[in-house]
Amino acid sequence: MNFRFHNLLGAPYRGGNAVITNNTQLVSPVGNRVSVTDLVKSQTITLPVQSSSNISRIAVSPDGTFLLTVDEKNRCLFVNLRRRVVLHRISFKKPVNVVKFSPDGSFIAVGAGKLLQIWRSPGFRKEYFPFELVRTFADFDGKITALDWSPDSNYLIVGSKDLTARLFCLRKLNGSVKYKPFLFLGHRDSVVGAFFGVDKKTNKLCKAYTITRDCYIFSWTFRGDEGDAINIDEDGSEPLSPGTPDRDAEENMEIDGSGNMKKRKHYDSKDAELLEEGLYLHRGKWELLRKDNFMQAPAKITAGDYHRELDMVVIGFSNGVFGLYQMPDFVCIHLLSISREKITTAVFNELGNWLTFGCARLGQLLVWEWRSESYILKQQGHYFDVNCLAYSPDSQLLATGADDNKVKVWTASSGFCFVTFSEHTNAVTALHFMASSNCLLSASLDGTVRAWDLFRYRNFRTFTTPSSRQFVSLAADQSGEVICAGTLDSFEIFVWSMRTGRLLDVLSGHEGPVHGLMFSPTNAVLASSSWDKTVRLWDVFDGKGAVETFTHTHDVLTVVYRPDGRQLACSTLDGQIHFWDPIDGLLMYTIEGRRDIAGGRLMTDRRSAVNSSSGKCFTTLCYAADGNYILAGGSSRYICMYDVADQVLLRRFQITHNLSLDGVLDVLNSKNMTEAGPLDLIDDDNSDLEEGVDKQTSGKIGDNLPGSMPNNGRPVIRTKCLRIAPTGRSFVAATTEGVLVYSVDESFIFDPTDLDIDVTPEAVEEALSERQPTRAMILSLRLNEDSFIKKCIFAVSPADIPAVATSIPYQYLQRLIEALADLLENCPHVEFILRWCQEICKSHGNSIQQNSRNLLPSLKSLQKGITRIHQDLANTCSSNEYMLRYLCTSSAKQ
Known part of the structure; x- marks a missing residue:
């Protein structure tokens, strides 16, 4: 009866965003669960954690330890991904459209409705309320649709449905004057992607890209004043920031060396320290460098991602087409169609060589290597029940x-x-x-x-x-x-x-x-x-x-x-x-x-x-x-x-x-x-179609x-x-x-077969130390501890296997066969385990035939393991035979 949930098949992807962590682990929502796919080993597991409704957004910490899931009811689970357990829970007051960990893993940015909330990331500590709200930015007139962190975790660029993107500084520069974020204007549709870029020559954060739903990408460049001399003001007055009206024109103007009038820059000692730390984006001005069209009208952009090191953008469109572009010159590398339905997620892996695409309507999940133009993963679930x-x-x-x-x-x-x-x-x-x-x-x-x-x-x-x-x-x-x-x-x-x-x-x-x-x-x-x-x-x-x-x-x-x-x-x-x-x-x-x-x-x-x-x-x-x-x-x-x-x-x-x-x-x-x-x-809106x-x-x-x-x-x-x-x-x-x-699940079940005061782990260890393999094997089978049974199996020398196998009582035979079947799945000592199976069949053949009903499940498990090994060996031998023939033919021709 000790069955537990193990996996979920038939629907690899149903909506929401997918994330690749540790460069090879694909994390994707499946209904109210989360599926983790190992792209190297070609294995998939579904976490036993369940949300109260379908999951709409997920985020993974940079080190791959923590997973954050948000469902349609705005309920959030903070999960230890490696231990597969829920650590903390929280509910947001508004629908969450985007969530992302900071690069250092210490903060979580959440776009809840029109609010941008910065939460301190919980850790392993047991606290009464582990989520701490650090800052809240309420500058938008529409719901937040995209955000990106700067590499130093100090800035955020956030896109919204109000046709704007804004630059926020996480650090409070001066408490006396409210800081106003810089506005990226000129968009004619919702901003579905906003990303920071780094100049490869100077290695400084001086570029930004905003992507709009009507198939446009805006390239922005930073025109800062960090090259000018820093003058520290004695009175510590707050300097002007973009969007702040001039307080007094005469006080803020000065004459430069050429006799021209220019704005006076005020810096206090705290601001000077921030400039030395690299916090300069709030000091300068962003300018529109170029505006490019993806030429996919009337299709809309439904997903996108940016890889900062490669300076490349991947875009998914509502007509099932995706494009890969080299920035900042906007060179199209690939433009392919992978489905007839809209692409709902498109992301890079850490190295940038794999692209992940998801189509919610088709239940389709693809991982594509763009350099070799080959599929790493191609899974699709059933449309209906x-x-x-x-x-x-x-x-x-x-x-x-x-x-x-x-x-x-x-x-x-x-x-x-x-x-x-x-x-x-x-x-x-x-x-x-x-x-x-x-x-x-x-x-x-x-x-x-x-x-x-x-x-x-x-x-x-x-x-x-x-x-x-x-x-x-x-x-x-x-x-x-x-x-x-x-x-x-x-x-x-x-x-x-x-x-x-x-x-x-x-x-x-x-x-x-x-x-x-x-x-x-x-x-x-x-x-x-x-x-x-x-x-x-x-x-x-x-x-x-x-x-x-x-x-x-x-x-x-x-x-x-x-x-x-x-x-x-x-x-x-x-x-x-x-x-x-x-x-x-x-x-x-x-x-x-x-x-x-x-x-x-x-x-x-x-x-x-x-x-x-x-x-x-x-x-x-x-x-x-x-x-x-x-x-x-x-x-x-x-x-x-x-x-x-x-x-x-x-x-x-x-x-x-x-x-x-x-x-x-x-x-x-x-x-x-x-x-x-x-x-x-009552369906009073059409948000599902709008979001793709x-x-x-x-x-x-x-x-x-x-x-x-x-x-x-x-x-x-x-x-x-x-x-x-x-x-x-x-x-x-x-x-x-x-x-x-x-x-x-036998990991926590203690179910001894025949327990008395003499059957203890110490007795098993004592029998092994005295080189009594038969007694140790029977004691371990009576104790019914998996680790001890396998230890006793390996303690028997190949020459003693026939004698030990013959002395095993029939009532313990099923448990021994189950242990051997499990070893065949995970153990490299194939010949040794097969020798055990052969001797058990020789010595207990009649008992197995007479009681086949009770032993049938364990015998089927053993058969499954032997069949798998036979197939693997057959494939290996066939490959080696082909290789030897090829080498012999090549040497004969030479």
Whole structure:
């Protein structure tokens, strides 16, 4: 039961800004979570931290330690990125459009509405209120849209929707006179980017760039007076700053050496120290050097970034085009189109060789190396809800099908999608992996069942019917010779030959849509469930039709077999799970799950969640690998785990806390109700289109338009499909937010197998010191401490492995196999671990065969590790063989 959230697949990017930290770590928001992608190792993880609603802005400290997230409700989380824990929380009073750490990491600049707030960055200290507001600048007439820090963390250049950009000095120069920021004027549209530039010759901060939404970039240069002599005024009067009216013309004018009149400069001793520190930008004047047009009208600029060392600008446009320009001469290096939708984020990495682009509407995230013009990362999630899942028999691959007509195959360990099949013309409703793991079957509402080759990445067979049908369920027998699919409209089950592709039979008898279909793991009996309140068993090979019918009082939504084939579970519309004996045809027991699966209240509901009957049923079931427990999910935020033998609820997994989804709350706040309906469903502005982030909708099968929702595009939380890995170490759930991956967490679980007063860590150490490997191994297995078990495994010499393996009692065999499977995933001593596996199979072969059901999950884990090593070695040997042939051929020619 000790499963914990591990990863989120199916939607790499949904909006907001992406950040690259430590030059290779890509941090991007995914709904109300944050995903971290290692661009070198090609691995992605999703932090277990959840925000209360969808995240709109993120920022990472310069050293990559802290992460700041701000959601749509203006709630901020301050996260330790390396430890993956929330340190502090704060709520802002206005919507936050931009947030950024200072280069030294000591301050955080937040653009909250029209206010620019400077907060002191919290650290590891435990404080009552760690966030300290240092300064607030209220000079703007429109919301802040862009900001940038100077390299010394003393200045900020901030752009706004009021068509201006302003220069702010963080340090208070003189408390007696209010400092007025310098204004960058002349823009004709909102400023979407503002950046400081450094002169490469003098290495001084003397350039600035402002980018406007109407495809213009303004280049500014600093005309300062730092070259003049510094005269320290005795009375310490405040010098004039840009925008400050002359107090007295006669007092502020003097005659220079040529007899001309010029303004007198006043400096006190404090100002002189600031000038020596490099704080000179507030003393001079900024002038417009040039104004350039990107020539992409009528498109608008939706994203941009500037790399100070390379002096380059990357721009993303609303038509899916991005441009890379060398400044200050405005030379276009690249101008390419990467999508048909607007680019919502575009950033450089620290070295400037990689560009990151995100498209929220397509769920697309790209990392592009502009020098070699090649992709470092290219990931795209499903447009709409994921409907179905399938694990490969070796648990290494995970397939997903969705309403966007696509089938994607993911590497379960890294979380990366490596192939996408888009031949279907309607929603994909069912998936099934063949026993070889090299063939994938998919059923769709377009009336076809397709077979995919995962070696050549092609559709090698298509199964169709004489007249068009909509398929919603899919199954294949153990031999892989027969394919069956259930329909939504004709209530029939079609049977094809996998080898020839011919239609063999049509099974009729159901009077409703056939949403559940599964072959028995031990024989050729096919079980089907339908909305006609029946579960039927079919003998497909003999062609005798239905051999058994199990009748229920409500519509049957799904059906699954236990892995040993001796039990059948089905869920009905009244929220119950019925367990049948398929051999004797008897009802074994029933689980009442209406209270456990009870969903939250929708915005459009007129009843409370307690009194509502909608959604209180399970639409997907999945047995554990050993058959001891079952997972159930439906139109709710909960996934329920039940003990099959005792019919009790073991645990409920809440799949999300995201308040941006409907059905998460049980009780709605009455103050959000108006005469026109719920306040959250009233869309009184068009800000989502203006900022280039379209709201994603979520649909369900049977809607007229995929993605259309009755509650104004607000997605409803639900679980459409559940699958447990054959190894039993993880399970996946297809939810509204994507595919959630849960894995077994053994880091803090102490679960001794056979503990008494003599079984202690000291006893294990003593046995190892006395060179008693068998006794030490058995003690460690009884203690069930992972570190001690692995230590004892490595303490056995290769010559003693057969004797130690033979002396292991059967009750400890499963734990030893699990430890060996884990070592195969992470340990370089491949031959040593394989020797252990070989000797265990030799000495305990009969016991393993007789008790295969209990040992099946651990044996699947072992098989997964061995298969992965075999593939890696095969690829290495093939590469070496090719290289040797090439070298031999080259030497022979010479």
